[in-house]
Amino acid sequence: MDPKWEDDLQGEAERNLWAALRGRSLEYVEIGPNDPSAGASWGPDRAIRASFIKAIALGEATYSPSILRVRGARITGELDFEASRAVCPLDFDGCYFDEAINFEQFEASAIYLTRCNIPAGIKGSQLHTHHNFYLDGSSFSAEVCLKSARIDGQLGLEGAHLRQGSSLVAGAITVGQGAYFSGMRAEGRIHFGGAQITAKFDMRGAQLAGSASGEALYAPRIQVHGNLLLERNFTAEGTVDLTNATISGDLKCSGGHFKKGSIGETMERCLDLARVEVGQHIYLSDGFSATGTVYLADAVIGGTLNCEGGTFDNPADTAIYAPGIKVGRDVMLTKSTAAPALDQSGFMARGKVVLSGAQINAKLDFSGGRFLSSGEREESLLGRGMRVGSLIFDNNFLCQGLVDIRRTTIEGELRGISAVDPRKIKIAGMAYRSTGDTDDAEAQIAWLVQVTYSSQIYRQLASVYAAEGDEGAAKSVLIAGRESRRRSRKKPRRYKRYTELPLKWFVNYGYSPFRVLIWLGFFELIGGVIFIALSDDMTLAPLYKGSSVSAEGSSMSSWHPEFQPWIYTADLLLPVVDLQQNRFWIPTHAAEWLSAAFIIIGWTLATALVVGLGSVFRSDNRKDDWGPNR
Template sequence: MGAQLEALELDECRLPGLRAHSARFAQEFKATRCTVHGTLDLRSLAVGTRLSLEGTKVRPAPGEAAINAQSVAVDESLWAADLECAGTFYLTNARVQDLLNLRGATISTPRGNLQMSELTVGGGLYMGRGFSCTGTVNLCGASIGASVELLDATLTGPGLDAGDYALHLGCAQIGGDIQAERGLVVDGPITLADTSIRGSIVLKGARLNYPSGTALMAGRAHVGGDLDCRGGLSAHGTVDLCDARIGGSVLFDGAELKAPSGGTTALTANGIDVGGVVQLGQGLTAYGKIAISSAVIRSILSFNGAILDAAGAEEALVCRGTTAAQLYLQFREIPRGLIALARTKVALIRDDPTTWPTSLRLDGTVYDILRPPLPAEERLPWLGRDPMGFAPQPYEQLATVYQRQGWDAAARTVLVAKQRSLRPTLAFPARLWSLLQDATVGYGYRPLRAVWLLVCLLVVGSALFAARPPEPVGGGPYPRFQPVIYTLDLLLPLVDLGQERAYEPSGAMQWVGIVLIGTGWLLATTVAAGAGRVLRRT
C-alpha cells in the first residue's frame, strides 16, 4: 500500500487477493492469467505505461468487489481482455491515457456490475468479441476520446427496477462512434440520454430486449453522424429518441420494432432534429405506434416499404407539427391504425393509392407537390378518411396545389367536394340552400350551369307567352309585346325592360310568371353567393 516500484509482473499465479492501494509503478503493472480468490484492490494505483489484467480470474468473497480500481491512473493503456470477474469491477473516476481493452471479458454473478462512471479514456473503449456482463455497465458521465466498441457483446441488466440499466451511457462524451453493428444482445434498458457522440451510433443487427418499458433511451443525445439501426435490428421495448440532435441520418431500414408488453409505442422521436434523411422503411416492421411529432427533418422522411401494425393501439403513426423536405408514404401494405399528419409541413408528399391508410388525419397539413399527380376524382377519397369527420383545410390545401400546378378544373372539383362534404354538418334550412347552390351554380365554381338554366327557362317561357300572350294593363300607350324580352324581364331581377309593367298574364300563365320570377331571384342570389366565395378565395 503506497509502495513505489519500477514494475510488477505476475503471470499464471494463484493469489488469495492483492492490495496495491495508492501504489506507484514507473513502468508496467501486470497480473495476467492469474487466479485470485479474493479482491484485487487497485484503488488510486498509478502506472507509468501499461496496466494488464489479461486472462485473469477473480473470485472474491460473497458481497465483496472483484476488482476495485477506482481513481486508477494509467499513462498508456489498460488491457483486461478475457478477464473473468465473479463480482463487480470498479473503474469509477479512472483515467487511461490511451485505450481500454475489455474484449472477451466476463462480469458475472447476478449483480456483477461494471462501474465506470466518470471514466476518462484518451483513446477507444473496446467491449466486444464475446464481452458479457450480467449487471449494469455504468459509463455515466464518462469521457471516451475515440470509439466505443460493443461488437458481439452480451449485456444482461440486473433486474426490472427503475435505474437498473444494462448499459448506462448517459451524460457521456464520445469522441468517435458507438460500434455495435454485429452481434450485440442486450436484455435490459440502455440509456444514451444527454450524451454527445461525435461520430455515429451503429446498431446494425443488434437485439435489444426490454419488454417492460423503454429498451433504448437516447433523448437529448447529440450525434454528429448517423443513427444506423439497419440490417435486422430487433427492439422489444420502446426506442426513445425524443429531442435528439442527429447531424447525419436516422436509418431503420429492415428493423423490427415492438412496443413493450402492455404499452403502445414502438418508436418515439418527438422533437428530433435530423440533418439528413429519416428512413423508416425498406422492410421496417413496427408493432406499435411510431411518434415523430414536432420534429425537424431537413431531408426525406420515408416510410417506403414499411409495415405499420398498431392493432393494439389507436394510432400507427403520429406526425403532428413536423417539418420535412419530403414525406414518402408508400407503405408495403395498408397500415393498421390511424395515420395522423395534422399540421405537418413538407414540400412533397409521395404516396401510393393502393396502400392509403383506412384512417388518415390531414387537418392543417401543408404541402406543395403530390406524387403521383392523380386527377381530382381519384385523389378526393384520400381526404375522406378522417375518423373525426369533415375538416375544410385539407380540401383547401389540395385545391391550392392543383391551382398552383395549373389544374383549375381539378381545383374547382375539390372545392365543390368540400361544400358537399360540409352539407351534412349544416342545419336543415342551410342544407336545402347548399343543395340549391350545388344544383344551380356548383357553389359558384360552375357558373355556366346558371347560364344554361336561364337559356332553357328563356326558351320555355318565350314559347309559352308567344302561344298565350298576356293582357296589357293600364291606360297605355303600350310597347309592342315581345315574348323573349317579356320572359327576360321576369327572369332578371333589378332589371326593367318595360314589358313586365305593361303586360300581365292571366289564368295558369300567372303561375308561369311567378315561377320565372322566383327562379330568377334564386339564380341571382346563388350566383352572387358563389361569386362572393370565389372572390374571397382569390
C-alpha cells in the same frame, strides 16, 4: 527486494518467479495451465502471495523488471495497490485471485488482466494507467469499479464475463483511446455515466442481462469522440440509457436486440436516446429489434436516422417516441432497398410512432414501412407539426391505424400519399410545394374527397397545380373541395347540403360564373314555349284596359305593350331588369303558378351568382391557408 523474501519463498510458483526475476527472464512465468475457472482448487504449488507480487511491482526488489508477467497462478491474499505507483507494466494471464484487487488511486504504465478469474472484483476508483487497461476474457462475481479512472490508452473487456451479482461501475471514467467490450457478457448493471471516450466505444456482440433496477447499460452524458457500436447481435435485457450523450461519429445498433419487458406486459424504454447529440448517423436497421419504447425525444442527429429493416415492438403503447427530434439529413422508416419485392423484413412498428414537431432537413421516407396497431381507430403514426424536406410514401406502405400529419410543413415534395388509406389519414394544415406524383388531377381528387374534410387541403393542392401553371386542375380541385364541404355538412347545418345545391348546379360554386347564362338560356327557351301556349291566360292589368297597344300620340295611361312570351319570360328571370311585360300583363290560372316559379328561378340564379363569386373572392384572399406556394 528485502533479503527476507529470498529466505521466505513459499512454494514452487514463488521460487520460479524469483528465479525468473534474478535471470531477468520474465517473458511469462507460466505456473500451470491457464484455465482459471477452477482456480479456487489449485494447490500451494501454484500459489503466489499478493504481497510478493506487490513488492515486485512497486520496485522493492533487488532487480526491477521491465514488465511483470505471470500466467496460470493463484494469487492469494489481497493485492492492494492503493495510492501507489508501479515501476513496470502488470500482465496476468489465466490467473485466479482469491480476493479483490485494489487499484484505487494506483498509477501504472499498463495493466493486463486477461482470461483471469477474479470473483471478488476490482476496486479501481481514480486508477491511472499511462497506456492500456485490459480485462479481456476475465470473469467477475463482484463489482468492478473504475469510477473516475483515467486510462490514457485503451480500455478492454472483450469477452469478459460479469456474473450475476456483479457490475461494472465506470462513471466519469476518461479513456484516451478506444473502449472495447465486444462479446462481453454481463448479468449486472454497466455504468458509464459521464464517461469520456476519446475514440470509439465498441460493444458489438455484447450480452447484457440487466440488473434488478431494470438497467442494462447506464451511460447518460457519455461523450464518445468516435463511433458508439451496439450492433452485430448486441443484446440488452433491460434499459440502455444514453440520455444526453454526445457522440461525434455514428451510433450503430444494426442487428442489435433491445428488450425491456415482455409482449403483453406494460413495457418501458428499452433504448433511451433522449436529447442525445450524434454528429453523424444513427443506425437502427438491418435486423435491429426493440421490445419496449425507443425514446428519441429532442435528439439531434447530424446525418441520417436509418431504421431500414428495424423491428419496433410495443403494441400496448408507443414503439418510437421522437417528438422534437432534429435530423440533418434523412429519416428512413422503410424497407431496405436491397430487399426482394416479396420480402417482409422491412421496417415494422407494433405500437405508436410519434414524430410530432420533428425537424428533418431532407426526406422522411415511409416507403415499404409497416405501422401496426391494436385497433383501426388508434393512431399508428403521429407526426403533427413536423417540418421536413420531403415526405415519401409508396404502394407498399401499410398502416393499420390512423396517420396524423396535420400542420406538417414540407419544403419540397409530397410523394405517394395516395398509397395511404384516405379514411385513416389526417392532413389538415399540411403544406407542401409539389406532389411529385404521376397521378393526374382526377386521381388526386378522387383520393382527397375521401379524407376528412378541411377546406385547406383542397386549397393547398390547388395552389400546387396553380404554381405549375395548370389552372384547370387547380379549379377542379377547388370545386371538388366545395362539393366535399357540402356533403360533409352535419347537424345543425345539414340543411345546407340541399340549400347549396343551386350553387353547384348554376355556377359550379362560383368557379364557373358564365354557366348561369346557359341556365338562363335554358329557362328562357322553356318559358317562351310555355307562355306561347298559355297566352290566353295572360290578361292586361286593369289600369291599362282600353288603352292602345301603340304608344304614338298616347299618354302613359292610355298605352300598353303587346304581350311577348319571350320578353315576358326574360322579365321574370331577370329580377333587377324591367322589360315592361311583367308590369302590364297579369298571369291567370296555370300561367300564374308558372310565372311565380320563373321569378323564383330568376332570383335563385342571381343569388347563386352573387354568393358563388363572393365565396371565391374570399377564398382567394385567405392566403394564410394556401401553403408555401402562395
